[in-house]
Amino acid sequence: MQENSSINEDHLLLKHFYDEDLYNDSDEYGLDIITLRYTLLTIQSDKELLMQYIRTIPIDLKKKKLWKSDYTKVELREDFNKLKFECDNLKIETSLLKTNYLELIDHCKFLIDQTTEIIIERDNYYSEWEHARNILTPRPDWDKCSYLITQWKILSIGKTSEQLVDVLINEIIHEDTKENNNEDFSIMINNKNDLNSKNTFFEQLCIDISFEDKFIKNRHMRRRITGLLIKEIWSNKLFDENKFEKKINIKLIDYVFNYLIKRFHSKEIAIEIGYNIKDACNRYQNNYEINLFWQILTGQIEENVYHYEMKEFARILQYLIKLCSHSSSQSLLWTIRWSDLVTALHELYPYWTNKRISYLIMAAERDLQQSSKERNDLEFLLLFTEDDEGHIGEFLMNIRQQLQLDKTEYIEKIKDLLIGYPLVSINQFKQVVQLVDPNISKNELQRYVNWVFELEKMSLTLNKEEISSKTNENNQLIKPIQKRNFEEIILRLERCSCFMH
Incomplete structure (x- = not known):
């Protein structure tokens, strides 16, 4: 019965495929009923085939699901052996590390x-020790006395x-009455080993040979005495330069020794004071004025x-004196307003x-110990005074x-413009x-140069050696100074008085 129905359906289907009139028949909604029915029959048959295929698969494979991806990844036997060998080595190393770790723990406990x-x-x-120190009398360290008494080891x-x-x-009692043989400089008058022979001041200290084999007394000049002497040298130098109608410039290097001779009326004392100035300047290098004087003196x-x-x-x-309303010369405490000081500094x-x-x-304010807000008057002359030691105030500092x-x-x-040149000529510098x-x-530019x-210094060297300006030797001496190293130029500029004009 079923076979007859299927044959009839196939017959009808073929009839529809080859009969254009039947094939174009449709229902009231425009659907091809026969084609739709054939499609449903085809889907049903595919479903039955799939179910039959699933029934043929063993039950064990269904549970393990090996049929989905049974051989998706395969490793070579050689690679497997290598990995196994490395794994075994790592296990051995791990066991050794554990053993060492346990040994270190034992050592650590022992050290603790x-x-x-x-x-x-x-x-x-x-x-x-505390108990012994409390019950026993401590013995003094007598060797410390050797720092004060030179012959202590012999006396003790x-x-x-x-x-x-x-x-x-x-x-201690006889210390002041005993003659101290260490009050002299170790440098003899005619000894030039520790002196700069190129410096005029030091050359003048060594010119007199009549004092040969004599030592110079060290007066141990204090800082205040040294500062006063330096200030006296500066003031007298400025006076000597300006006492003539035509101002002359005298270098400090050439002036100091001659002034000391004039000041103490003796060349021997001048040499002694010169060495004492050298000693004092070396001891008081932390003082700005003394150190500046010494660096200028030594060039x-x-x-x-x-x-x-x-x-x-x-x-x-x-400038502040001009702003002062009390401009009488008899007044010693001229005053201005604090606002005038601010204005003056801005204008200067x-x-x-x-x-x-x-x-x-x-x-x-710190120098005068007053606030600019509390008082309106300012005794500005006090800002330009010095203390007993010659120190200026914070304002001038x-x-x-x-x-x-x-x-x-x-x-x-200047450095930014010269930084690309390892050697700088005079023209480039200018x-x-x-x-x-x-x-x-x-004139200022030439002073810089x-x-x-x-x-x-080079011109003095040429004059001393009496070299003619036309000789080749002179050209060889002048040639090195036509160009100078960049670092040397910057270093010399830092030690020069240079400023924006």
């Missing part, structure tokens, strides 16, 4: 026990503590550094920022620092300075 025992033993020794041989005390008291710093600083201090003072240094000016005002800051900025601008400072005069390239 030993340290604990040592600490306990140390505490016991310390307790015994075979003496008891009481006798050593008597010796010490006797030495390390240009002399104009000192003069420029003093001129700036004088310029500020003169227009490129200084408000922050830099405020530092100066605070320094002035801040002025000095601000000037040094300007100098550093000025040199940095061009760079004129670019940085267009208002600089020819003379100091940086040491032209004056």
Whole structure:
């Protein structure tokens, strides 16, 4: 019965496929009923085939689901053996590390026990030492006396503590009356080993041979005496330079020794004071004024550094005096307003920022021990005074620092333009300075060149050796100074009085 129905359905289907009229028949909704029925029959038959295929698969494979991806990844036997070998080695190394770790733990515990025992033993020794120190009389360390008494080791041989005390008291009492043979310099007058023979001042200290085999007494000049002597030298030098109608420039190196001879009326005393100045300047290097004087005297710093600083201090003072309403010469305590001081600093240094000016005002307040807000008058002359030791106040020290800051900025601008040249010629140096400072005069520019390239020293050398300017030897001597190392130029500039004009 079923076979007959299927045959009839196939027959009808073929009839529809080959009969265009039947094939185009459709229901009221426009659907081809026969084609739709055939499609449903085809889906049903595919479903039955799939079910039959699933029934043929074994039950074990269905549970394990090996039929999905049974051989998706396969490893070679050789690779497997290598991995197994590496795994075995790692296991062996792990076991060794565990063994070493356990041994280290044992050693650590042993060291901890030993340290604990040592600490306990140390505490016991310390307790015994404290007990012994409290019950026993300490013996003084007599060897310390050898620092004060040179012959102490000889005097203390075979003496008891009481006798050593008597010796010490006797030495202290007679210390002032005994002659001290160590009050002389170890440098003899005619010995030039420790002196710079190129420096005129030191050459003058060694010119007199009549004092041969004599030593120079060390006076151990104090800082205040040294400062006063240096100030006296500066003031007399300025006076001697300005006493003629035509001002002459005398170098400090050439002036000091002649002034000492004139001051003490003796060349021998002048030599002695010269060596004492050298000793005092070396001992008081932390003092700005003394150290500056010594560096100028030895040619390390240009002399104009000192003069420029003093001129700036004088310029500020003169400007404040002009602002003072009480301009009578009989008045010793001229006063101005605090606002006038701020205005004056801004006018004198227009490129200084408000922050830099405020530092100066605070320094002035500390010098005068008063606030700019409390009082409206300012005794500005007190800002330019010195104490007994020759130290200036914080206001002038801040002025000095601000000037040094300007100098550093000025040199940095020159440095930025010269940094690409390992050797700098005189012409290159002049061009760079004129670019940085267009208002600089020819004399000032030449002063820079003379100091940086040491032209004056070279000219003195040529004069001493009496070399003609037309000879080849002279050209060979002058040629090295035509160009100079970049680092040397910057170093010489830092020791020169250079500023924006």
